[in-house]
Amino acid sequence: MNRIFYCFLLFILQLFPGQSSNSTEQEIKKQYDQLIGQGFNDQNFELIKKLTKASEKSGYKEGILRGKRILSGYHTDRGELQEALDVSIEAETIAKTLNKPRDLSMIYTSRGIVYKKLGFTKEAKNTTLKSLEYANKIENKDFMHVQRATVYQNLSSYFEKPLQQDSVIYYMKKSLSEAEMISNMEDKKIDMMIFGNMNIGNFYTGIHQPQRLDLAEPYYLKALTYRKSHPDIFSLSDLSVLGSVGRFYLEKGDYKQAIQFATETLEIEKSKKSLMARLTAYMVLANSYEELNDQALTVRYTKLYSGLSDTINAESEKTVEKRFQNVISTAKKENKKQKAGIITLALAALSVSGIIIWLYWLKKNRLLKKKYEAQIKKLEKESTDDGKINSQSVDKSLVSKTVNISEETITSLLSKLEKFEKSNKFIRQEVNFAYLANHLNTNSKYLSEILKQYRGKTFSQYINDLRINYILQLLYKEPKYLEYKISYLAEECGFSSRVAFTLEFKKVTGLNPSYFIENLKKDRHLS
Template sequence: MAKKLFSRTSPFIFMRKKESFNRGIQRLYVLAFLLFFFSLSMANEKRIVCPGNENIEQLIDQATSLNKNGKNKEALELFQKANDLAKAAGCEKGELNATKNIMLIYSDGYDYKKALEASNRARYLALNQKDYKALSTLYNKRAILHENLGLYDESIKEYEAALRYANMISENDERHYQASLVYYNMAPYYQGRSDQKVLYSLEKSREEILQVDDKSKDIPLDQKIDMLISVNMNLGIHYRDSRNKGRNIDKSEFYFMEALKQMGLLKGKIDLDTKIDLYQALQEFYQEKKNYKKAIEYGENMLAMEKSNSMPYNRRVGYMVLAKSYLAIGENSTSQKYLDLFSKLNDSINSVEKEAVEVPVKKMISEAKVSGDKKIKTMAVVSFVILLLITGVMLIYRRRSNKIIHKKYEDLIAKIHFKNEEDRLEQPISEKNSKIKTSVTITDETLKALLFKLEKFENSEKYLRKDLSLTWMANNLATNTKYLSEVIKVERNHNFTSYINELRMNYIIKKLYENPMYREYKIAYLAEECGYATPRVFVNAFKQQTGFTPSYFVEQLKVSV
């Protein structure tokens, strides 16, 4: 069952068979903490964990059932009771089984400290039994826990240990499968650090899983195929990512088709979560390729399947992509329907995420709380007084700045009103004076041709590309970066970045002014619409260009236009 590392409003959604926090600054995504591969390894435990002591086995079975039904507290009590009985009976297999489950429950409750403590005992027990499969699984889990705590150096050491123990497993198919899992989980660890290592990890994961025999006694065929689908899917996502220097749409499509081919081998037996993840990835892929019909087909099918599995992150992305796809084919009412569903679900997810973040924070505060309550109260009173003073100053400042901002808004509206007339009176590029003074020697003919291409570029909306760079633009205009940079500097009075920002801002301002539907979109959507990777960069660019935020502009348009 593939799990997501990111459900970004960015183009790269990495599917992962484990839980993780987004280690970036922007946003936290709360994921399922019950690891597919870890729970699977526990499911495959031998039926008799403690020969001669059926009570331990029954307790573990009952606790497992409770945990599956979301009753974590009750499950934890039974696992701890089973653990105590197994320890007293000297049954290390039973103790290891119970301890691994205890570790997972603590992890699910964001108590990483206790989860790591439990993993230490489990690791000791697995070493005693020379259970290399369990050791590989445990080190995988420990790597995740360290990563969630921001201890990235420790995390990669744990991954390396997990791989080392995976390679010590005597059964060939089990060895290849466990190694594939480790490489698979290492890929998102490297995301944002090294595209090459992400690709290497995924390719190694694919190489290992392909070596598992289809008729293996240790690894069921559906388990192998599920893993292979997930790896191929992630390779497709990797090559689709607009931020990836090695972006290759043909390779992306190849791996997506491989994933679909593997899914066809199992037909109805494929894990539904994996199928949902793949359909969502294909939906985004075809939307980026502007094949809106296929994007809508995969998106609608994905939502139909998701109803029975409740995967809100998939649903959120599905709503947004469908809104874009229907808008692109002119079905505005359907687009608006999905946009409304996206907004409602997004607000709900953000609320849940905020609450989830507060859980570990509150625990940390309660653990650290001692007899210093009076000091805290005193500090709170002082802070409140300071806050009142600051608020008063801010109110005065805001009243003054609001007048300035509104004047800038009125100036912008006036500029928009007169723009059509200015465009009508403006001479075509061929009649303009192209004799400009540059610090680079450019012939008149070359300069005139480049200015003509530049104007065509400005009218083409290619400046909305997320992977736009000076090098790409120079190649697209059949010139070199030196000429292009100099002409933008002298003729447009900008450097490359500010030039592109101005084009994008003019584009989105026009859309907001002329199309009321755009005023209903979230800032994240507007940012993506005009080529920005994050809403923050978009807001900063908008404010730098206009003197006020896009939210203010939208609010004023709703009232006055």
């Protein structure tokens, strides 16, 4: 069916030059409508580009505008941020000429997302507010509600600090309210309702402090109801919803449910090809199987997660650096006399979007350096305490008990736990949940509650954090360890594989082990 449609569209495009202007415009509009209804994929992306070129050839400005606006959003989804900005600027010029407030609002919304992905929160927020101004000028009420809902949802992402969480949920609920007011666009309304409920669930699961899984669950369940009532519409965002629900059940401790939703995500991803959805599913599966003590599947999905994560990061950095180096290379060919001249020519050659991409690349490197420096300061502070590793503790006054344990038992278990942490027995590979419960002479229920309430972690998080902090101390204090292979370091602190060690190291420090070691070597050499 897709092949027949594709051939039909090419045939139509070939006929455009011989048709009247009105006929051409009507045909282009019809094809746009059909493609939008099918959702985005690589084939439709190419067809949108053909429709945009056909619009340019026939002088159909609204077709050009629509095509470039869609292409900008598509580039954004694919992570092609430079292309997204370039096309966005072209679309903005046309939209202003045609006085199209709806298009301008959508263009600024898309551009705000690009700025956000690049880490420029202030510019992203200002651009999104500009989008809201134009949304309020849209005459069609349904279109206005749709665009407002989109803008409010995006605005909610600019308030990330704990003290701003009221602003986050305020805009999320405003977005959901706008979606509910849509009257004559049922498909769009349901799509936005699914997305809005999912996002509020994500907020209570991953942003709200303290975590409120009880408030999150009703929103997830509401989003899932559309899977049965409106399956075609649900399929447009099924990867996002199922991935989010999988993460929720992982946090809730319902690992079988988490595995079910993550497995469904991977099955759907085979045809839809979303690297981030696949990455999320691997993470959920790796952590769930780890909690269920299934070592084989834990290792399997940890390797898949780590490999895909490294691939995504490496390709992203490679693409950004390649673009920048191409600009510098061009500048050097034109002027080799002075270094200052090279820099000037390079900046002149960069488009506005190219400069932003370059700044993003530099900013990312600075952030990694800050994380490294913060880790070194932490190690310096810990080294003044005779090298003892301090586990995270939780203020007892803030503890909300779900298991009734006497104060005497709590005091005894915490004392034993501290002795265990100082003994370094946690680096033994045979240490598991049952081992620690037996070592502390307690039951699994009490141990799980103590770790949750007084260390703020699951058993796996607790043990892995101890092991990573242990190896960090060795790397910092014993230069010989800087020369060892990652696989040896993993074994030294109790991990069964290099992949599992690398993954946990990233979780704790935000850095790759190789990056940390390389920079620590440089510091040692300079000193």
